[in-house]
Amino acid sequence: xxxxxxxxxxxxxxxxxxxxxxxxxxxxxxxxxxxxxxxxxxxxxxxxxxxxxxxxxxxxxxxxxxxxxxxxxxxxxxxxxxxxxxxxxxxxxxxxxxxxxxxxxxxxxxxxxxxxxxxxxxxxxxxxxxxxx
Numbered sequence: 001x002x003x004x005x006x007x008x009x010x011x012x013x014x015x016x017x018x019x020x021x022x023x024x025x026x027x028x029x030x031x032x033x034x035x036x037x038x039x040x041x042x043x044x045x046x047x048x049x050x051x052x053x054x055x056x057x058x059x060x061x062x063x064x065x066x067x068x069x070x071x072x073x074x075x076x077x078x079x080x081x082x083x084x085x086x087x088x089x090x091x092x093x094x095x096x097x098x099x100x101x102x103x104x105x106x107x108x109x110x111x112x113x114x115x116x117x118x119x120x121x122x123x124x125x126x127x128x129x130x131x132x133x
Contacts (some may be wrong), residue, residue: 003043003044003045003083004040004041004043004044004080004083004084004085005040005041005083005084005085006037006038006040006041006078006084006085006087007084007085007086007087008087009086009087009088009089009109009110009113011109011112012112012116017089017090017109018076018087018088018089018090021090021091022034022090028069029069029070029072029074032067032068032069033067033069033074033076033090036054036065036066036067036076037065037076037087039054039065040065040078040085041085043085048080049063050065053066054066058077058098058103058106059103059107061079061080062077062078062079062088062103062106062107062110063077063078063079064076064077064078064098065077065078065087072092073092073093073094074090074091074092074093075090075091075093075098075102076088076089076090077089077090077098077102077103077105077106078106079106079110081113081114081117086110086113088105088106088109088110088113089102089105089106089109
C-alpha cells in the first residue's frame with residue numbers, strides 16, 4: 001500500500017479540469033499519462049518526489065509530472081497536500097519553458113483547493129483514476 005495518493009483538483013462547481021483534458025485524448029495517450037500519474041501513488045515519506053526525468057520542481061512546491069506518448073509531450077502541474085498529490089493543471093508542452101499562464105492557473109487552483117479544504121465542513125477530493133469511487 002502506498003503512502004500518497006494522486007487526486008484530481010475539483011473546482012467549486014465539481015469540474016475536474018485535468019480529468020476533462022485526459023478524457024479528450026485518444027485511449028493510448030490517456031493510458032500513457034495515467035501510467036505516469038500512477039507513479040505518484042508509489043511515493044512515500046522515504047521517497048517524497050519522483051526523480052528527474054519523471055518529475056521536476058517548477059516553482060516553490062509546485063512540481064511538474066512529465067508525460068509523453070509518441071511525439072506528444074504533456075505536463076501535469078501538481079502539489080502535495082499532506083498525503084495527497086493534487087493534480088492541478090495539464091497541458092500539451094510545446095516550448096522549452098512552461099508558460100507563466102500555466103503556472104498561474106495551477107497556483108490559482110491550489111489556492112482554491114486550500115481554501116475549500118480548510119473550510120468547515122470540507123469536501124475531500126476524488127481519487128485519480130477510472131476505478132476511483
